[in-house]
Amino acid sequence: MTLPDNAPAASSNGQASDPNAPVDVICGPLINFKNMDVTPSSSVWRGSILIVTKPSQSKPQLRLRQAGPVTNDMATNGALASPSAVAIDGVRLYEDPLKAFWRFSISVTLEPYEARWEYTIPGFRYAEGGEIPGSWDFAVPSGSQSMRLMFHSCNGFSVGTDMDAWVGPNLWNDVLRVHAQKPFHAMIGGGDQLYNDGIRVDGPLKEWTAISNPHKRRAHGFDNNLRARCDEYYYANYVRWYSTEPFKAANGRIPQINVWDDHDIIDGFGSYTDHFMRCSVFRGIGGVAFKYYCLFQHHIAPPKSTYTTDAPQTMHAINGTAGADPRQLENTFVLEETTEDDSWIIGKRPGPYVEEKSRNLYMRLGKRFAFIGVDARTERTRHQVNYPDTYDLIFSRLENEVAAANGDIKHLVVLLGVPIAYPRLAWLENILSSPLIAPIRLLNKRFGFAGGLFNQFDGQVDLLDDLDDHYTARQHKKERRIFIQRLQGFSKAHSVRVTILGGDVHLAAIGRFYSNPSLRIHSEHDPRYMVNVVSSAITNKPPPKAVANLLARRNKLHHMDPSTDETLMSFFDRQPGGQEKSASWNKVTMPSRNYACITEIGGAVPQGENGEAAIFPLPADGHAPLHQGEADAGSAHPAADGFSSSSAMPGGLDVTVRVEINPQDRDGATDGYAFSIPALAYVPSEADSRPQSRTRSLRPRSLRPRSSQDARPRSAVN
Known part of the structure; x- marks a missing residue:
């Protein structure tokens, strides 16, 4: 087993660890895969585990031990299991008066056999009560294996879904059944890991969405008060969904790899008309969604501040991120990461509607697999998916990694938010964007005719943003x-x-x-x-x-x-x-x-x-x-x-x-x-x-x- 070097983060966190103190958990644990370090003599698996706790906690610890080889008979594992667990201190990523995010960075050396690892968090208890699991486990491939993967997308419900007919995320029960038969080493989320669209129906954007005049809607400000209410909405929606069984059970046992898509922000983000996408409200929620995407889906510290119209320093990215707003940092801690994880391929410049650089992924998934996850949302407009220089960065990284692998890489898995080999619907695009729609749009504006056909943002046909995606x-x-x-x-x-x-x-x-x-x-x-x-x-x-x-x-x-x-x-x-x-x-x-x-x-x-x-x-x-x-x-x-x-x-x-x-x-x-x-x-x-x-x-x-x-x-x- 290889232990992480937590020294720089530990010194910036301040709190002392107390393994006997209770840990009041709001959400988690969530386990992520980060990357592998592969050398001719050994391979090291790296990952992270995240918990969200009540604020002002002592620094939590995680204890990790090997539970032996993966077998169908768990009773046989004990004979080969590590006799003792190793303690890993949590690193505080973010804390405000309501919650704290803690990351445990773990790395383990691959064995000649597929291994099962077990972790516990001393003092773990749910802040709202509920049954407390004794431990969680996950599987790591052997040094000669490629990873076994599970792939999913659209893990949530659109606004207006009939919940009598569609009763919860039940398919995760089948995922767990298959995982019990033959473990997945990673689960790949292709976007829309949750749906935040309700922010405009029963959340803080309801009043803004109801503004009938498109010019007033576009000119509406995104001040710190609106940002704070949107921040609360995104955070609460993440906690609610990531705590929903059986998705919750999979989160703690199958390491995740994620890219985001529009519903992780709001339906159609990036694919509406450019003049509307540049409005302050869209830029503001893009920043807030990015913050919680970083924390929940990637276990990294967020930007110190996100976009508002009453703090000029946040409105233009500096060094690829929004400037710091003292009001957003009041009674708030944000970790300053000293180095970026080597799984990132970070874009050269911020996206057009989010004051952040794109975050694409490169990972080695075991012996013969390489993986690229394309961030096709941060740089997206109606007329582009990614900047040309982002593709250059991706292919340059691929060339370097394949050269370093000395012929071991035989498969490249490429993750995109939307399909790329798929039937054309140009005929439908032509109809929905043709002059024939104009009279219907006029009737919609004046009398509400065919209301379901048009979206509430830029007044275009609602299906067009999906087609343009x-x-x-x-x-x-x-x-x-x-x-x-x-x-x-x-x-x-x-x-x-x-x-x-x-x-x-x-x-x-x-x-x-x-x-x-x-x-x-x-x-x-x-x-x-x-x-x-x-x-x-x-x-x-x-x-x-x-x-x-x-x-x-x-x-x-x-x-x-x-x-x-x-x-x-x-x-x-x-x-x-x-x-x-x-x-x-x-x-x-x-x-x-x-x-x-x-x-x-x-x-x-x-x-x-x-x-x-x-x-x-x-x-x-x-x-x-x-x-x-x-x-x-x-x-x-x-x-x-x-x-x-x-x-x-x-x-x-x-x-x-x-x-x-x-x-x-x-x-x-x-x-x-x-x-x-x-x-x-x-x-x-x-x-x-x-x-x-x-x-x-x-x-x-x-x-x-x-x-x-x-x-x-x-x-x-x-």
Whole structure:
């Protein structure tokens, strides 16, 4: 075991530790994964645990011990467990007259076996009463393992959800059941870890939202009083949601990795019109949301102050953060972090609507996995997702890390807030932004006609902010294409398979990019083959069946560029639990709550052009399976239960999507669907490098789809 160096933080915190003192806990514990330090001789896992307590506490301690190897029989663990625990002092991140945030930084050396670690917090008791767990545990991979991952998004309810039909975050019960069978080493939150939209319905922005004149609404100030009320709202909403079972139980046992999205701030943040996004109220709540995002989701100290219109020093970022406001620091402690954790890739300049720099993530997830989490919200506008220099920082970090890994990294997992391989809805964008909507908007302003069609912020059609969020929106197409091509170049240069995670859309699907079939490249050797696992929502309600079916009918074959095609994969071979969620012909979109599991398949990767898996016949197009791992996809796949493994594609990935059967079942019973992604053994070929003319006839007519299933247009060019 390696202990953290807490000396600088301890001296700035002041309080002495008293292991016998009671610790009055408001929220927590929450466990995070931070990164791994990998050397030829050893690997060290680093993480943190957060608790929120009443103020003026003695410095709490955490005691950590190894509980032996991971086995299905917990009774056998004691024989190999560490005989004693190590005490780790808490570091105070933030304290005001109502609460204090404490971080315990932990690091452990990986063993030759997958290990279970146990921690306790002496004196722990809930401030509001309730049962006190004796201990919590978490699993760490062996030195030769890659991490087993769980991916989720949209973990909350939109305003107006019928709670009689959607009764709580029940799917976390299934997460815990699967975790008990085969532990997850990390759970990846793809955004909307909670929903803060209620701030405009029953919170401090209710009066502001009710201002009917858009010019007055835009000019409204965000003074310190309004900031304080919004601060109270965000904090209370985090405490409420992160203390809700069974999500609460998972928070203390499965290390989290998170990026944020709009609902972590407010619905549509970043995707409304620029002149409205720059209003003081939006900039103000962006700062407050960032503060609690730092504390609850990343266990780091927040900025000393956030934006207000009555403190000029907070209105323009200095060195990438808002200036200090003495009023906000009154009776308040904010830790000054001496160094940034090496998991961060921090943007060069603040976002346009939040006075903070973006925080992207790089992490090593075990032996053969690397991970990038893209902060696609801090820099977002209606016309950009991220600054070009932020992409440069990300790819520069990737190149350095892969070079230092000496060939060990075989998979790159890329986390995005929204899907990037997904059906186009340009036709809907055109309708909703066309002059045809103008008369309806006028009637809405004057008489409230069609009130549900328009949002309460900039008066635009409410659905437009969701469409503008998508990488496939017309204004993001160029940025999307360049990003995918850079990932392809990285994959080709290092023979690393890229897999993308994206949520947001409240249904499950599997998108993928792949080489134009005319190039005759098998997936096992294809650096353009990149799967986008779309998993959403784990808690929020899904869209109506008709929406899922409409998206399925829009599942065209798209040509991203002359060498790259994309489409959704046929995956859902039957309805979950026999309950009809979509049309029987719809095999590509599943409108039901869900989450995903990602597990490395053991065994050596077949090398060269004659790898065993490459005998799978090349398909005519992406509406057919591209390799054996897709041919076996669905409910009968060996990994469909979320904890079993397949063996057909050594060195590849098993991807499982667990789908809720009945939203009123509080046990959260699910059906599983799975497929496998092959490892990449890139083989340069003349065909792969041959330039292609960009025409509609990118493949012979004889190779175009003729399946009776595909009752939709045959092709589309991006």
